Amino acid sequence: MGRRSSHTPEELRELILEASTELISEGGLTGLSAREIARRINYSPGTLYNVFENLDDLVLTIEGRLIDGLAAELDKVPAQDSPMEQALAMGRAYLNYTSKKPKLWNLLFEHHLPAGREVPVWYQQKLDSVMQRVEAVVSPLMPRRSAEDVTRSAHVLWAGVHGITSLATADKLAVVTSEGAGPLVDLLISAYLQGINQSAKPAR
């Protein structure tokens, strides 16, 4: 039943994803084009549409892998350290992971689905999974606080770290001097958590 190619469907899928990842790493979302992918892997543009529904589908798949990769990095922070050290380590891990291929990571924020389309369930789940790791580290630093408070703080930290790396890599608005996203992340995490802790003991 006729297969002409020298690649199995899985191999073909991998080939496409590899080429796409490389293109995005080099030129951001703008650098990606169905025709260029096809050129690089020696297939025709139409073949891509046998494997992926469209480019958005392909891009979402890559984004999923990026999130998985980050989750794996976050899991590497030693669990025996103090919560504060863990929090700082996770911030540095985030920074380290995302700054290796900034344009690739920026994909998560450059890419928008066409109006009306919703994000797949598995995508949201991957995000939640990462958020939970953050909450797990923040939680012991906020004893006697409601679950909502912990979640809120995890969100603030996550968003804050994202904001710093985002501005640092967006060459267009290098207000945040490129000299040091690292120190800024450290500062955010330590000061914020200290502030949270402080306000928990209003009796000075």
Added chain:
Amino acid sequence: MGRRSSHTPEELRELILEASTELISEGGLTGLSAREIARRINYSPGTLYNVFENLDDLVLTIEGRLIDGLAAELDKVPAQDSPMEQALAMGRAYLNYTSKKPKLWNLLFEHHLPAGREVPVWYQQKLDSVMQRVEAVVSPLMPRRSAEDVTRSAHVLWAGVHGITSLATADKLAVVTSEGAGPLVDLLISAYLQGINQSAKPAR
């Protein structure tokens, strides 16, 4: 010496900017196209290129106005309030301003110049101008700290607020539910500044 149109060059420029702003507000950067602008203002695509160098030039102009608009909003916070109240008010002003037309504000982060091209000087100056307003409010909250420390803290706060609003409006990763970006911004600013203050007095 021949002017056929019913619009002066300035009027035409305004027409183009208005139509573009509307398009972006509705459909983000993707919704913008030279041909669609031309259609809306009843000119031909070529005419745009008599007024702007290219679409990037046009977009940068809109971005400049957005930054100016934010600066104007930040200037409205009452200077007689306490520094802490001012900081919180500025955070809310940012959130308020940017969430009126989220897709328009997102332009600042969606839009990237083609590889190699640098941002114009006036653009960087506008950004610096906003950053200085933040520093001015943060500074009194950090007495006896070096200018670098103040700058760093201003950067952290700016990036943090950006991160929260960014994640809140990026419908794709609505980890941070949009309902509560306000409380998150309040929390970030108050906790962070408290933390900074706390670590300044290590002698408990």
Added chain:
DNA sequence: TTTCAATGGGACGACGTTCATCACATACGC
């Protein structure tokens, strides 16, 4: 040899950008 899924590649309608051409409001000669 038959069968049928995988593939190629042209077609379509968009896009940004360029540029030779045109139309016309003004300036000037009479």
Added chain:
DNA sequence: GCGTATGTGATGAACGTCGTCCCATTGAAA
């Protein structure tokens, strides 16, 4: 006052790109 020359602002076709679709063709398996 009229006719004509002037030169600028606007045009829209053209070029090369893009994502996506679709069907004729291919070639390995039955």
